[in-house]
Every structure is written in structure tokens, then in C-alpha cells.
Amino acid sequence: MPEHAHKVFADSRGSNLYQHDVDYKTKHVSVLLPECSSAPSHLDSVLNNFSSFYLIRKLPVYELLDRHFLETAVYHGAVFGLSYRTRIDEDTCVALMPNGHLTLSLDKDSFEILGFEGKPSRFKHRTATRFVVSVDLTDSSMAPGRRSYLRLLTGLKSRLQLQTDFLLSHHPGGGASLQPLLSRCDWSQHRPEVNCSVLTDLSCPAPRSCDPHNLLMGYDIIAAVSFLSSFVCPEPNTIHRHALSVSVSGMLLPHDIHRLLQELRRYVEQPRLASWVSMTVRGFADSPVSWSNHEHGFLRGGENFYTLMMFHDHTYQLHLATGAHDVCPP
């Protein structure tokens, strides 16, 4: 069953809002603004200025170990990458984190062919059928020319010959340091897609007055509102005449989400009809890593998302949900 963690914070400045362990692999953010029928201009501009990302078709994974690419991009701690259209429970998945960690989630045959050190996945049933190879590219043992580096490079180049579609992004924006890599591959640039919809007569649970158990159901509802689900709302509830649901999907970077969060805080602090806003951030279901570099798996659902509810009086509530094959963050 999916696990849920629910925390309530009251912080006058809200400055530690973003000190939770960040999930770098964000696929979808949706914002629910009750009693609002059109997005305010500041929010609109933030939503439309999310960084673009690149989709590379059939990237040979050994290119991520290219010396020039490492020196210009990876060592500066600014590259985010994830394999696209690969399933974590069927195929090989690759993730590149901004802290220089390259994670490969391999099935048994691929792992044995690759011939590099790795650990069996912690989500194993009777025998280990999935293995995780995690290397820190910024470590001195993985410097170009060293034994481990050459071993991994040979493994990916001649033994395993792994090729996947790859999503790549760079922060700060612009792919000047990615250009040499991109020029060798078939790539296309994409912007995150923004969708707005106005919902009418939405019944939402009144966040303050519910007991925690009902509140969990309430969060599921709020998190699912962007998909217009038809759950029954727990009591007590309030009916909102209008609500605006905005969703952004694509490969989203943490700093963009942070900016959105700041903007939402500014929005909710002003006196308004409704006293709360909520933001739901969903990660990729097929990413090999999840919260704070913990391993992520997919049993019957790969959900890993959190919902943040911000109130007028500078307090906020955080609700985290993970799937069965996930490590719940502390």
C-alpha cells in the first residue's frame, strides 16, 4: 500500500519551507487556488518561465562519461538527466543528479554483462533480480583515466552498449555546456506544458478543522483535483464557487519550483477570500532515485509526490506519499 507521511509546520517566516530533502526528478506540479478564476500575472509569468529541457533520442550512455562533458557541466553541479520511456521494473533506467551521481538501475542480465560494482536492489522478493550501480562522478576514483572510470566506460561502450532516450536539463538555463554533447546526438528542445482549468462548485475539506485521518483523504482529493476525480469529500467541507487549477508538466527543476513556491507564499499572504493554496509536486514514476537519493521502485504504483498547503498565517502542512517500493523520508 502506498505510504503517507503528514507533517504540520508552523513557521512565521516560512524560511525552512524548502529545507526538506528535495526530489530532483519532478515531472508534474499542480497548483490549486480556491476562489480564484484567473491566474494573477506574477504567478502566470513564473509558470510560463520554467526552464526548458532537452530530449535526446537513443543517447549512448557512455557519452555521459565524456571527459569534456564532465568538466564543463557535471563538475559544476548543474546537470539533471533521466532516461525517458524506460520502465523501472522492466528496463534499465539511468539518472544523472546535479551532485554528480550517476545511477543505473539494471536487470540481472545487463548487470552481469556490464561488469561493474553494484548492489542488489533493496526491493527484492525471493532473489535479487534488479541491481543498482551508483557512481559519484565527482569522486577522485572516477576521474577520467582512473581504473574505475575506464572500467565503467569500457562496460558501457563495448560490453553493454546501453542506449536510451534521455531527458537532460541544465541550470542555470541555457545549454551552452551541453552543446558539444547534443551536437553528437539527435535532440529536441521542449518547454514544460502549462494547463489551466477553472473548476466550479468545488467542495473541498476545510483544512483546519478536520482530524488527521480525514485530512489524509482530503489531501488525496486535493492532490487529485487536477485530474478531476470524483472522490467523496470528507466532512466538514466548504464549497468554493470557483477554483483555479494550474498544472505544469515536463522535466521541472528544483529552482523553478522554489520560485513558484515563493510566489504562492506572496499570493496567499495577501488578504483574500480563501485562506489557503495548495501545490502538489509529483516525481517521475520510473525514476531510479527518489527523495534524498534513496532508491525508488515500482511495485503496483510508482507514486512519489508531496502536497504542500500554505495558509494565510504563514503556516503550512506537508503531505508526502510514496509507493510500496520506496523509502519513506524521515
Next chain:
Amino acid sequence: MAVFMDLNVSFLPDRSDLRSVVETAAHLGFSTIALNYVFEPTAKKKQEIPTPTPIDELIDQLPVVQGRSRPIRVLNRLTVVMSDASHFRPNAPEYRRFDLLAVQPTSEKLFHAACMVYDIDIICVPMTEKLPFFFKRAPINGAIDRGVVFEVSYSAAIRDSTMRRYTIANAVSLMESCKGKSVILSSAAQKALELRGPYDVTNLALLFGLSDGDAKEAVSSTCRAALLHAETRRTASGIIYTTRSQQEAPQGSVDGRFKSGYLYRCYRCLCSVAIELRWNKVMMSESNTS
């Protein structure tokens, strides 16, 4: 985990129906399916084992599996419905044309023989009728040790409510004896509508008494194990495989020339051993091509 497989999709003689079934399976997320040719010998007249049609003659371009970038893989499988011990002929050459070999026993004695003795990959458990025998732990454990898997098919449950009861009852009884090990779930679909997605099949397996992990394995890792077992069975313990070839004898041969024979290639030393069978005499000639 391995890719999702459905190892029992009924072979349909009509090409467009077959094509729609294969496309549905690819759309649902199955990376490998096996077309099942059923052979039910009767005492009345001698029947021939069907010959599998090569897949490229049936479908021009295999559809790509949804969410991945590879086309679906289609294999051939033979199921022999046995009501007598003579119906299954061990080492029959016709069985070599199929990738997978399955047997459906109809009595306890045949079930015991299938688990312990017969050189097969899959044992089908009947789902459309009340089980004629009870499962015993000993033959089931024997089969698990040999690498033979038990198959539960769910499309009968979709078609009819009485069959649904039999399916669940038979499957639960099997799970109690085998404790969820070495079980595969497949559709036995006769049309595209009877196929279900791999996660739905996993949920269905929970009804049969499998745990979460076992249920997912039943659609992925255990199917992969059955395929590897089939490959090993066909290659004489995984060392030698045979291909039929018509060619001149290699140098150093005893006879000089042979009209037709089997060319054996040894995996270990990559030498080819040409064996000619003539007048019940085996003449062997060896050539080292490595």
C-alpha cells in the same frame, strides 16, 4: 524484474484477428507473447502435430510495445492435451519447431509423470472444469526443482461466471500446494478483448492467493525463467544447438560428402561436428572452424 510476458495467446487462423490480438498485447505493455498451438490427440484417428507458421509470414511489422522502444517478441508454443501416456512422445522431432512445450494432464497419474519425468517447460492446470485430481506436494516440489512452471490462465474467468468459480478454486488449490513458487499467469485469449494488462493480471493474482511480489513475478520473472528453461531444453543442457543444413562435408571427413544431416555446433569450443545418419550407422566428421 524482467519484462512482462503472456505465454499463452491462442493461435488464430484468421490473420486480421491475430494481428489485432498482437497489437492489443503490445499496447497493453507485454514485451513477449507466445502463440499457442493446441494439439489434442484422440484415439480415433492419427493426428499430425501442427507446424508453426513463421511470424513474419503472419504479420509484416510487429508493433512496438507501449512505453518502450522495441517491437513485441512473438514466440511459438505447443500444448499437448494428454488423456493417455502415449499422447506425449518424448524427443519427437516435431517439438523442436516450437520455442515452448506445454502439457495439460487430465489425470493424477499423468500429472505426476509430467511433473517428474517429462521433458517439458509448462504444465497447464485446467481452469474450465472442476479439477479431476488433487494436487500433492511431492510431484509439485519435484517439478519446481526441475524448473517446470505451472500455468494458470484467466480468460475462462472473463468468459463465463461458472468458469470463474472453477478458475479461482483451482488456482487457490494450486497456490496452497506450491506456495506461490513457479507459477505463471497467462491469458489463453481467443480474442483481443480477453487480454488484460500486466498490472491488472497482477491484481487478479492476489485473488488467487499470491502475495504482491509473487504476483508480479508470475507475469515477469517466472515467465523469463520458463523461457530460459525452454532454451536449455532445446540445446542439450545448454551446450549444443542443432540447425538443419544441406551442405558439402567439411574437410577431413570420413565419407567425403553427405546429402543431408544435422550440423551440430558446440558452444564451448565452437567447432562444428557434422553427423550423418545413413543406414543406421553414424559417421562423424569434425572440423575446427573457430
